Amino acid sequence: MKKTIFITGASRGLGKIWTEAFLKRGDNVVATVRNIDSLNDLADQYPQNLLVLTLDVTDKKASFEAVSKAKSYFGAIDVLINNAGYGHFGAVEELEEQEIRAQFETNVFGLIWLTQAVIPIMREQKSGHIIQVSSALGVVAFPTLGIYSASKFAIEGLSESLxxxxxxxxxxVTLLEPNGYETDFGGASAIQSNPLEQYDVVKKALHEGNKPEDNGxxxxxxxxxLKLVDAENPPLRLILGKAGIEWIKHAYSERMKTWDEWQDVSVAAHGK
Structure with a gap:
């Protein structure tokens, strides 16, 4: 069945690939981007099915206005895909205050504004699907990606409650948890903190441990x-990629082991 899909961060990478896939099968798509020209190719191909809007997701007022325009244009919003975001690379000690705030403004607050804007529409429709693009690093954390993971961990907790x-x-509601992919996540779209040489060894080890086959x-x-969008009963969480599955299985195995080892201490701390 034809759906109307609102997707942020649609100018490149996974966002643009998914936007094109929806259009190819006949869905209506509202695609938000920073630069409207980045979707000229798709706008020319699908003039009836694609509405491109410029949006900085950190702007709450503009986010609500974009959702309102989408509803007016297509009459409904069946699916929201909160895909806008970026990666910030830097050890915790290296992070500047503004870098931390900027990461959360885009990855967390931007997602919240769009989510809040779309809920009344979906509530009135008595249907809808909110897909939050988290990350496998929203379940496990790697060194020098702490602030990015922190933003994705925040999305996980928020969306589970939602x-x-x-x-x-x-x-x-679904949390989409991709592992690494062959996009520019670690390139042009990423931000790097000013490095401290004390962390060179950690960064080298992380780089050497990143096998090409881990990137999907x-x-x-x-x-x-597409299967997720069409599912009658979609999962709360869906991992994308085989590397992410292994990372998460290992992390939870280690967590359970630790919790079991310290269970007596935990129970005693209950007090009754």
């Missing part, structure tokens, strides 16, 4: 995302 809050309105092929995500 899912319980809106279920009675017919609204579904972006186009391979299309089938999974």
């Amino acid at each position: 899912a319980s809050e809106v279920a009675a309105f017919g609204i579904k 092929v972006p186009s391979a995500t299309v089938t999974a995302v």
Whole structure:
């Protein structure tokens, strides 16, 4: 069935790939970008099905206005995909205050504004699906990506709570958790803190441990995302990529091991 999909961060990478996939199968798409020219190719191909809006997701007022325009243009919003975001690389000690705030303004606050804007529409429709693009690094954390992981961990907690809050309105919530992909996540779209030489060894080890096969092929995500959008009962969490599955399984295995080892201390701390 034809859907109307609102997606942020659609100018490149996974966002643009998914936007094109939705259009190819006949969905209506509202795609938000910083630079409207980045989607000229798709706008020329799909003039009836694509509405391109410029949006800085950190602007709350503009985010609400974009959602209102989308509703007026297509009459409904069936799916919101909060995809806008970027990676910040830097050890915790290296992070500047403004870098920390900027990471959260885009990755967390921007997502919240769009989510808040779309809920009343979906509640009135008695249906809808909010897809939050988190990360495998929203479940496990790697060195020198702490602030990025912190932003994604925040999205995980927020969205798990949200899912319980809106279920009675017919609204579904999914956390999409990709591992690394062959995009410019670590390149042009990333921010790097000013380095401290004390962390050179840590960064070298992380770089050497990043195997090429751990990074997935972006186009391979299309089938999974279309299946997710079409699912009658979508999962709360969906990992994209085989590397992410292994990272998360290992992390939870280690966590359970530690919690079990310290269970007596934990129970005693209850006090009754």
